[in-house]
Amino acid sequence: MKAVYLIIPLAPLLGAILAGFAGRAIGRAGAHWVTILGVAVSFFCSLLVFQDVQAGHTFNGTVYTWMQSGGLNMEVGFLIDPLTAVMMIVVTFVSLMVHIYTIGYMAEDPGYQRFFSYISLFTFSMLMLVMSNNFLQLFFGWEAVGLVSYLLIGFWYTRPTAIYANLKAFLVNRVGDFGFLLGIGLIAAYAGSLDYATVFGKSKELATLTEAVTGWPVITAACIGLFIGAMGKSAQFPLHVWLPDSMEGPTPISALIHAATMVTAGIFMVSRMSPLFELSETALSFVIVIGAITALFMALIAIVQTDIKRVVAYSTLSQLGYMTTALGASAYSVAIFHLMTHAFFKAVLFLGAGSVIIAMHHEQDMRRMGGLKKYMPITYLTVLIGALANAGFPPFAGFFSKDSIIEAVQLSQVPGAGFAYLSILAAVFVGGFYSFRLVFFAFHGEERFRHAGAHHGDHGEHGHGHHAEPHESPKVVTVPLILLAIPAVCAGWLIGPMLYGNWFGDAIYIAPAHHGLAHMEEEFHGVIPMVLHGLTSLPFWLALAGAATAWFLYIVRPELPAVIKQKFSFIANILEKKYGFDEFNEWFFAGGARLVGRGLWKGGDQALIDGVAVNGSARAVGWIAGMVRLFQTGHIYQYAFSMIIGVFVLLTLWFNRV
Numbered sequence: 001m002k003a004v005y006l007i008i009p010l011a012p013l014l015g016a017i018l019a020g021f022a023g024r025a026i027g028r029a030g031a032h033w034v035t036i037l038g039v040a041v042s043f044f045c046s047l048l049v050f051q052d053v054q055a056g057h058t059f060n061g062t063v064y065t066w067m068q069s070g071g072l073n074m075e076v077g078f079l080i081d082p083l084t085a086v087m088m089i090v091v092t093f094v095s096l097m098v099h100i101y102t103i104g105y106m107a108e109d110p111g112y113q114r115f116f117s118y119i120s121l122f123t124f125s126m127l128m129l130v131m132s133n134n135f136l137q138l139f140f141g142w143e144a145v146g147l148v149s150y151l152l153i154g155f156w157y158t159r160p161t162a163i164y165a166n167l168k169a170f171l172v173n174r175v176g177d178f179g180f181l182l183g184i185g186l187i188a189a190y191a192g193s194l195d196y197a198t199v200f201g202k203s204k205e206l207a208t209l210t211e212a213v214t215g216w217p218v219i220t221a222a223c224i225g226l227f228i229g230a231m232g233k234s235a236q237f238p239l240h241v242w243l244p245d246s247m248e249g250p251t252p253i254s255a256l257i258h259a260a261t262m263v264t265a266g267i268f269m270v271s272r273m274s275p276l277f278e279l280s281e282t283a284l285s286f287v288i289v290i291g292a293i294t295a296l297f298m299a300l301i302a303i304v305q306t307d308i309k310r311v312v313a314y315s316t317l318s319q320l321g322y323m324t325t326a327l328g329a330s331a332y333s334v335a336i337f338h339l340m341t342h343a344f345f346k347a348v349l350f351l352g353a354g355s356v357i358i359a360m361h362h363e364q365d366m367r368r369m370g371g372l373k374k375y376m377p378i379t380y381l382t383v384l385i386g387a388l389a390n391a392g393f394p395p396f397a398g399f400f401s402k403d404s405i406i407e408a409v410q411l412s413q414v415p416g417a418g419f420a421y422l423s424i425l426a427a428v429f430v431g432g433f434y435s436f437r438l439v440f441f442a443f444h445g446e447e448r449f450r451h452a453g454a455h456h457g458d459h460g461e462h463g464h465g466h467h468a469e470p471h472e473s474p475k476v477v478t479v480p481l482i483l484l485a486i487p488a489v490c491a492g493w494l495i496g497p498m499l500y501g502n503w504f505g506d507a508i509y510i511a512p513a514h515h516g517l518a519h520m521e522e523e524f525h526g527v528i529p530m531v532l533h534g535l536t537s538l539p540f541w542l543a544l545a546g547a548a549t550a551w552f553l554y555i556v557r558p559e560l561p562a563v564i565k566q567k568f569s570f571i572a573n574i575l576e577k578k579y580g581f582d583e584f585n586e587w588f589f590a591g592g593a594r595l596v597g598r599g600l601w602k603g604g605d606q607a608l609i610d611g612v613a614v615n616g617s618a619r620a621v622g623w624i625a626g627m628v629r630l631f632q633t634g635h636i637y638q639y640a641f642s643m644i645i646g647v648f649v650l651l652t653l654w655f656n657r658v
Contacts, residue, residue, distance in 0.1 A: 001052055005059065005078050008045045008088060009127040011038040012095075016120035023113030031113035035120040036099045042127065043092035046085070053085040060133050060197060072194055079133035079196060083507035086336060086498075087130040087268055090343045094259050095123040097480040101351055102252045104476035105358065109250075115155060119256060122148040126261040130268055135184045135194040138269065142180065142233065145262045146173050152253040153246045165245035172242040176232015183225025186211070187276075190218050200275040200509075207279040223276055223283035227290075230266025234320050237294045241581050243317060247309045251354030254309060258316040259347035264339050267323045271332040271508060278330065278511040285415040288328025292420035295321030296427045297579070302434040304565075304575045307364050308353045311438050315390060316346055318427055322405050325420050330514035331408035333499050338401035345389035345398055345488035348481060349438075352383035355477050356442060359470040360449060366438070371447035375470040380443050382481040387435040389488045391543045392428060394531040399540075400492030402428070403530075404499060404520065406539055411516035428539045432546025440554040493527050500524050 015038030019031040026034065059080040066074045099119060106115055125148055129141025146169075154166030184194075190206055191199045199206075209218040230236065235243040243263065247254055257263060270277060270287070277283055298317035305311045319342050326335035357364055359376055373380045389398035406428070409421045449470065472478065497503050500521040510517060524530065534540050553560050565572045577583065 001049065001057070001059065001080075002061075002063075004045050004048060005080060005131070006063070008042045008049070008092075009124050009131065011041040011045070012120045012127065013124040014038055016117045016124060019113050019120060020117035023117065026113075028112045031116045032099070032103050035116040036096070038120060039092060039096045039099050039123055042123070043089070043096050046088040046092045049080060050085040050089055053080065053082055062133075066136075071192060072188060073134075074136050074194065075134055076137055077133040077195075078131045080131070081507040082504045083268075083271065083336065084130055086340060088127065090264075090340050091123065091126050091130065091261060094343050094347050094484070095119070095256060095261070097347065097484050098252045098256045098351070101255075101354070101477055101480040102250075104474050105252055105354055106250060111155065115152075115250065115252075118148055118152050118155070119253060122152065122253075122256060122261060126265070129265055133196050135187065135196075135199075139180070139184060142229070142265065142269075143177070145265060146170070146177070146233070149246070149253075149257055149262050152257070153249040155249050155253070159248065162248040165242075165248040168245055169242035172239055173232045176229045176239050178228075179225045180229025180232075181225075183222045183227075183229065186218060186222040186225060190222075196272070203275045203279055206276075217280065217282075219276060220280040220282045223273070223280045224286060226273060226276075227266075227270060227283065227287055230270055230324075231290065232266075233269075234263050234266030234324065235294075235317055236266070236290050236320065236324055237297065238581065240294060240298060240317050241578075241585060244310055244313045244578070247307070247313050251309065251350060251357060254313070255347045255350035255354070258313065258350060259343045263316065263320055264323075264343070267320070267327065267335055267339050270324075270327045271336055274330075274332050275509040277327075278509055278514065281414060284328050284330065286328075288325055288409070288412070288414055288420045289416040291321045291324025291326075291328055292416070292423035293321070294318070295325060296423040296430070299427045299430040299434065301575050301578055303430060303437065304572060306366050308356060308366050308369070308438065308442060309350070309364055311366075311434060312346070312349045312353055315349070315431070315434065318431060319346065319390070321427070322402060322424060325409055325424055326405045328414060328420065329405075329408045329412035329417060329516060330414070330510050331405065331412075331517055332508045332510070333504050333517070334401065334404045334408050336504075336508075337495065337498055338398075338405060341389065341397035341401045341488075341491050344484055344491055345386045345396070348382050348386035348484045348488050349390065351477070351481050351484065352379050352386060355379040355473040355481065356383075358473050358477065363449070366441045368448055368451070369442045370445045370449065371443070372470055373443040376443075376472045378472055378478045379481065382478075382485040383443070384439055385485045385488050387439050389492075391432040391435040391547060392539060393543060393547075394534040394540065395489075395492065395527075397488050397490065397492035399534060400495040400527075400530065403534055403537065403539055404495065407520055408516050411519055412514070413516075414514075425539065425542065428542040429546040432543035433550050434546075436547040436550035437554060440550055444555055445558060495530070496524065496527060 012035070015035035018026065018034045023031050059078060062075045062077040064076040066076065068074065099116070102115065102119065106112055109115065122145060125141055125144035127141075129138060129145060132138040132141060150166045150170045153169050154162045156162045187199055187206075188194055190209055191202045193199055193202075203219070206222070207217070207219045210216065211218050211221055214221070228239075231239045243258070246257060249257075277287070295318050298314050298321060302311050302314035302318065305314060319338070323335045323338050323342070326332070326338065355376065356369065356372060356379060359372065359379070360369060363369070385396065389396035392399045392402040394400075406421070406424055409417055409424060412420075499517070553564075574580070
């Protein structure tokens with residue numbers, strides 16, 4: 001199987017190279033065929049690996065040794081276990097659907113070949129991350145997905161907003177990566193290895209050590225450092241600010257980044273590091289509180305967004321908060337389960353939003369939509385499925401994973417779990433509201449696109465404007481939507497074996513003290529009983545109340561949202577300004593950097609370097625030359641007088657020495 005392991009990441013890489021370097025030679029059709037074929041091969045090989053892992057076969061070995069330094073082996077290696085197998089299938093399947101969808105969505109774009117090259121390279125980077133068996137390869141994949149996301153978010157590089165967005169994403173992720181590097185550095189320094197198995201084997205020893213300078217427990221410092229990296233990559237508060245702006249990229253990459261790849265890297269990484277996190281209650285408490293804040297407060301922003309893609313983007317932030325909260329509650333398998341279900345229904349929502357944007361001739365403002373249900377029945381049905389799953393209605397996929405997260409947090413004894421439980425419960429209501437606000441606002445009610453100027457927004461993805469009836473998207477767009485909607489409905493039915501049958505085996509470690517999942521296993525009696533119980537649970541009624549509120553405000557009384565916004569303008573302004581994080585970052589970090597830069601320019605460059613080092617040395621040479629010139633007159637009597645004075649000075653110094 002080792003050859004198959006190699007094929008999985010290398011097939012998308014080969015497609016990316018061919019589309020990128022030979023794009024003109026192979027043409028547009030050639031570019032999408034080589035990349036789709038590469039990802040398809042990777043997906044089918046992932047299925048083979050999944051079956052092999054199900055049969056009990058795992059792999060942990062080195063593929064290539066890059067170098068050895070001070071006892072550290074820097075290698076490329078693969079760790080194939082149930083956790084890796086799940087991630088490979090999710091990444092490759094969603095990526096394959098996005099590749100196919102892109103044929104229709106980017107059909108008129110001049111950067112067609114370049115885009116296919118980028119998304120295939122993105123898939124390779126994510127696969128290298130999830131398949132790694134050591135911290136060096138993990139960091140390579142971590143940075144590679146960050147680099148390619150920078151290229152994809154700024155794909156339309158002639159637009160200033162796209163350039164701003166990709167720079168913002170790059171810089172915010174560097175903040176997280178600084179903590180990530182510190183965490184890896186502490187592990188390498190105290191464990192003496194970058195190999196997962198070796199480090200995990202020394203985890204209990206690491207738990208007894210303290211950092212020499214600060215006196216902090218090494219395991220806590222390392223875990224918090226690693227999680228700060230996850231906060232950047234998985235867009236957790238306060239490092240979440242880059243993700244909504246990443247909507248400046250084409251819709252297919254929004255789906256790929258937000259559904260199955262980059263933003264889930266942090267969730268996967270913390271789950272993989274469970275043997276370390278389980279030894280630090282401080283780190284778990286930090287994780288659960290950050291996740292709860294993200295889940296609730298990002299969901300609140302979604303209720304005031306009018307850009308259809310940004311509603312889904314803030315939904316992604318909230319769902320990532322749910323996953324992070326589960327990690328803090330030691331429910332790692334639940335977090336991965338929600339990662340999987342979320343990948344499907346969020347990809348449906350993003351690609352469905354893209355289908356609407358195509359139908360509306362690249363209009364993204366929901367205030368210029370409405371009544372699209374009869375024009376786009378397939379898109380409407382798939383988006384409705386995505387909304388039901390996102391809100392957590394049974395028996396859709398999101399219900400099983402979200403309900404399990406809520407129960408795991410309720411049973412958790414980690415400090416901060418009470419706050420987290422109340423926050424994610426409140427987020428259930430908000431999630432039901434914003435999910436169905438999107439459905440009702442875009443697909444029901446008045447056909448607002450018929451109003452004058454409806455297609456002349458200045459924020460359309462391709463800048464097109466047409467007056468025409470909306471229409472259902474071509475099959476190359478709708479077929480991936482349908483294929484993704486199927487697991488958005490039924491992926492949750494896997495909950496029993498994945499959560500309660502020790503399905504992940506040794507891939508995930510939970511300390512005996514954190515027994516919440518074990519208690520949940522005792523209460524679990526099958527999928528159908530869970531669905532029936534869910535119909536009587538508080539989360540279901542909260543989600544239903546949220547959906548009903550959206551129906552009342554946007555169908556029954558569509559004039560009320562404007563009235564409510566006016567009466568609660570203070571709160572609405574806070575949410576529309578996204579709590580002021582962008583303004584604060586602009587003032588404090590960007591403004592501070594400009595202030596420091598101006599000081600360095602004035603004081604360092606102009607005064608010190610130019611004024612002293614460059615111009616100062618020139619002036620000193622000029623002054624010395626002017627003084628020497630006084631003695632170089634060409635008159636013999638002046639030279640003789642100078643010699644006498646010189647002899648007198650030398651004699652004086654000599655006699656004083658004696």
